[in-house]
Amino acid sequence: MTRQVRTSPGAAYDLGYHVVWCPKYRRPVLDGPVKARLEELIHAKADEHGWQIVALEVMPDHVHLVVKPHPKNSPSYVANQFKGFTSHHLRAEFAHLRSQLPTLWSRSYFVATVGAVSAETVQRYIETQYERAPKVGGRA
Incomplete structure (x- = not known):
């Protein structure tokens, strides 16, 4: 996924969620016209909120959405x-x-954050803050 920073008053962000959910009892009911209508409804809800759909895959027994x-x-x-x-x-x-x-x-779902930077990269950035900080006020 390429980085696409969006802005709003007071914020700049690049945030994504990978969401997975299933029909009750994981029944394979999401096919044919149900699948097509589900995809339309997901896009309509995203448009209503101003959310960007990056990926959508409707399988017979679960939905993957980024x-x-x-x-x-x-x-x-x-x-x-x-x-x-x-x-x-x-x-x-x-x-x-x-x-x-x-x-x-079903009442449950899976969600994970996704983005252009790995957790290891962020951790390394935080751990090396003092090494990269400019020397200010004559302090070493």
């Missing part, structure tokens, strides 16, 4: 926005989802 939200949006908020919105619409539009599952999505 999204770049605003830093004020927590990972749990992002995941729950997608899950709640899509569940509401898909269950209203596809009766078989209501009859097969008590709820569309």
Whole structure:
């Protein structure tokens, strides 16, 4: 993923989340017209919030999404926005989802941060702050 720094009043950021979630009981119900509609709904929710979708893959029994939200949006908020919105619409539009599952999505999800800089690079940067700091005020 290439670095794309976005700005808002008081912030500059390059933040991404990899979010994965599954249907209840990991049932393979995300195919055909359900898959197509789910992809549309995910894009609509991202557009509503001004989030950028970097990658989206809908498998029959789970969803992988890499999204770049605003830093004020927590990972749990992002995941729950997608899950709640899509569940509401898909269950209203596809009766078989209501009859097969008590709820569309399982309560859990996976989320990890993604970005252009590795954790090791950040750690090395922090650990070498004093080595790189300019000498100010005659202090060594």
